[in-house]
Amino acid sequence: MVAWTAYLTASHLLERRVEEQLKADAGLTHAQYEILARLSAAPGRRLRMTELARGVVASKSGLTYQISRLETMGLVTRETCPSDERGVLAALTGEGMACLERTAPGHVAVVRALLIDLLEPGELETMTRVMRKMEAAMRDDAPPPSR
Amino acid sequence: MVAWTAYLTASHLLERRVEEQLKADAGLTHAQYEILARLSAAPGRRLRMTELARGVVASKSGLTYQISRLETMGLVTRETCPSDERGVLAALTGEGMACLERTAPGHVAVVRALLIDLLEPGELETMTRVMRKMEAAMRDDAPPPSR
DNA sequence: AGGTGGTGGTTCGAATTCGAACCATGGGAG
DNA sequence: CTCCCATGGTTCGAATTCGAACCACCACCT
Numbered sequence: 001m002v003a004w005t006a007y008l009t010a011s012h013l014l015e016r017r018v019e020e021q022l023k024a025d026a027g028l029t030h031a032q033y034e035i036l037a038r039l040s041a042a043p044g045r046r047l048r049m050t051e052l053a054r055g056v057v058a059s060k061s062g063l064t065y066q067i068s069r070l071e072t073m074g075l076v077t078r079e080t081c082p083s084d085e086r087g088v089l090a091a092l093t094g095e096g097m098a099c100l101e102r103t104a105p106g107h108v109a110v111v112r113a114l115l116i117d118l119l120e121p122g123e124l125e126t127m128t129r130v131m132r133k134m135e136a137a138m139r140d141d142a143p144p145p146s147r
Numbered sequence: 148m149v150a151w152t153a154y155l156t157a158s159h160l161l162e163r164r165v166e167e168q169l170k171a172d173a174g175l176t177h178a179q180y181e182i183l184a185r186l187s188a189a190p191g192r193r194l195r196m197t198e199l200a201r202g203v204v205a206s207k208s209g210l211t212y213q214i215s216r217l218e219t220m221g222l223v224t225r226e227t228c229p230s231d232e233r234g235v236l237a238a239l240t241g242e243g244m245a246c247l248e249r250t251a252p253g254h255v256a257v258v259r260a261l262l263i264d265l266l267e268p269g270e271l272e273t274m275t276r277v278m279r280k281m282e283a284a285m286r287d288d289a290p291p292p293s294r
Numbered sequence: 295a296g297g298t299g300g301t302g303g304t305t306c307g308a309a310t311t312c313g314a315a316c317c318a319t320g321g322g323a324g
Numbered sequence: 325c326t327c328c329c330a331t332g333g334t335t336c337g338a339a340t341t342c343g344a345a346c347c348a349c350c351a352c353c354t
Contacts, residue, residue: 003271004258006278008181011158012204013285019312029340034155050302057159059342064304066340086302086349111151118280124150126273131153133265138160166342176310197332206312211334213310233319233332 026103036100039092046091173250186239193238
């Protein structure tokens with residue numbers, strides 16, 4: 001359990017720092033940054049809402065909120081999905097891409113400074129492996145009352 | 148950066164599960180549970196507000212809110228600090244302690260199932276070491292504009 | 295075709311969080 | 325002893341989050 005406590009403390013602190021840096025440097029929330037990043041990596045720079053929600057691990061309603069927010073900032077647009085009339089695609093705008101490119105270096109710097117650079121290569125590798133195991137365990141493992 | 152992404156996803160998922168379990172089993176927020184846990188481990192089962200805030204890594208205002216909340220639930224009381232008239236001690240009540248003891252097993256079970264038990268002994272050890280390094284780096288390292 | 299369950303998104307209300315501004319007390323410096 | 329700044333908590337308003345309820349459309353089944 002000492003591991004768990006350490007994990008909680010460290011992750012809270014890190015989240016705080018990241019949030020702080022992004023807000024100061026780019027006026028973005030970490031959640032918003034994650035959305036932009038996901039979109040930029042997607043084919044055509046657009047993704048279905050649900051897919052995106054799964055990716056950033058947020059509730060559907062939370063995502064709706066943030067996309068609206070990003071839309072009024074001009075970083076994202078909504079398009080109706082051609083293959084499914086009810087679907088919505090969130091698409092990164094040029095401005096959104098520019099914003100991301102402008103913001104990424106600072107963000108990456110913080111992450112490196114507070115996480116990556118602290119680790120021995122081996123440690124980094126185990127961390128990644130562990131995180132993947134966790135994700136695998138939680139993605140399919142009984143989402144309590146379903147499946 | 149792939150490590151960072153994996154980390155984000157895994158931690159979000161885990162947080163979600165933990166939150167869900169605590170809410171369902173005990174009607175507590177993870178934040179609230181952390182507060183109770185910290186208090187139970189403190190000498191005299193009471194702590195100064197600021198100290199507690201540092202421990203659980205929350206803003207002072209956030210802590211004020213949650214302590215008020217826990218107070219109306221009868222799990223915690225506020226006492227004025229004897230040595231410092233303006234200070235406030237948050238103290239775990241008997242009921243609070245009982246609630247914690249009732250809740251802990253389920254919580255621990257989830258954490259074990261989704262994190263601890265997935266790890267080889269060595270991995271667990273590395274994780275802990277890494278988390279400690281991160282905490283150390285962030286606790287004293289330039290909290291941007293201060294110290 | 296017509297119905298039926300299910301999926302995709304949004305809306306709504308409630309809860310939580312933060313930071314900034316604010317009072318009150320402590321602890322020196324002069 | 326008095327003044328002044330730093331510290332400890334609370335209050336306030338704004339932003340974000342979630343889950344539940346809701347509507348609209350798809351896909352399959354008869």
